[in-house]
Amino acid sequence: MRYCFAMGLHWFERLAGIDRTLLRPLSAVVDLVYPPGCAVCGVSTGRHRGLCPKCWSALRFIERPYCEVLGIPFTHDLGPGILSAAAIANPPPFDRLRSAAFHDVPVRNLVHGLKYRDRTDLAPMMAMWMLRASDGMVERCDAILPVPLHRTRMFSRRFNQAAELARHMARQADRTFLPATLLRIRRTRQQVGLGAKAREDNVRGAFAIGEGREGDVFGKRLVLVDDVYTTGATVAAAARALRKAGAADITVLTFARALSETI
Numbered sequence: 001m002r003y004c005f006a007m008g009l010h011w012f013e014r015l016a017g018i019d020r021t022l023l024r025p026l027s028a029v030v031d032l033v034y035p036p037g038c039a040v041c042g043v044s045t046g047r048h049r050g051l052c053p054k055c056w057s058a059l060r061f062i063e064r065p066y067c068e069v070l071g072i073p074f075t076h077d078l079g080p081g082i083l084s085a086a087a088i089a090n091p092p093p094f095d096r097l098r099s100a101a102f103h104d105v106p107v108r109n110l111v112h113g114l115k116y117r118d119r120t121d122l123a124p125m126m127a128m129w130m131l132r133a134s135d136g137m138v139e140r141c142d143a144i145l146p147v148p149l150h151r152t153r154m155f156s157r158r159f160n161q162a163a164e165l166a167r168h169m170a171r172q173a174d175r176t177f178l179p180a181t182l183l184r185i186r187r188t189r190q191q192v193g194l195g196a197k198a199r200e201d202n203v204r205g206a207f208a209i210g211e212g213r214e215g216d217v218f219g220k221r222l223v224l225v226d227d228v229y230t231t232g233a234t235v236a237a238a239a240r241a242l243r244k245a246g247a248a249d250i251t252v253l254t255f256a257r258a259l260s261e262t263i
């Protein structure tokens with residue numbers, strides 16, 4: 001891992017600096033709800049959203065060399081612009097995929113904390129790591145959109161974790177956030193537990209552009225955000241809807257990537 005713990009502290013200090021300005025009146029309330037501790041294991045660290053040294057060293061960020069399209073890490077640096085066999089054999093319906101980290105233990109805890117335990121306080125830190133992993137694509141995009149939930153699921157879950165990440169990223173990079181442009185028009189089964197083919201069938205035709213929102217997409221460079229990339233069926237279906245509506249360039253950006261393979 002090329003990152004060191006000190007660099008991580010630097011990011012957290014920067015983040016803490018922003019928060020101190022914006023959130024000072026709220027800090028006492030936040031302390032009551034989430035006492036300062038490691039965001040993964042909870043051990044006391046005296047700071048919010050930081051990780052303890054043990055969890056920090058267990059994080060595996062995804063870094064170059066990787067396939068320029070699918071972001072799959074290469075074990076050897078084959079030179080700039082090299083694509084994986086998978087990207088050549090099966091070009092995806094988006095231009096590139098980037099993810100911040102591998103979906104193993106510390107990262108899975110952060111994802112679950114945000115998704116199932118309402119730890120929306122983790123989103124700014126997670127968004128910051130994604131921003132870095134985007135390789136400048138967020139800074140150069142016209143707008144950022146989350147992979148949407150169907151309205152019935154939104155109702156039961158109260159918030160969309162992808163939208164939380166996208167919203168914070170848009171704020172940090174001063175980009176346009178489009179939470180209502182891409183819609184999930186068909187209720188789909190949970191993808192968890194389904195095979196690759198079943199996942200693809202499950203989400204086919206599930207996404208559409210909201211009425212009157214076509215101008216948000218046509219000719220635009222977009223960043224499509226989700227929390228975890230597994231088989232890619234969901235983001236592929238969402239990207240197809242954006243492409244059909246005339247998106248000029250689509251970067252898929254996820255916080256975590258479930259990936260065992262390197263090339």
Ligand SMILES: [Zn+2]
Nearest residue numbers: 038041052055
């Ligand atoms: Zn920890």
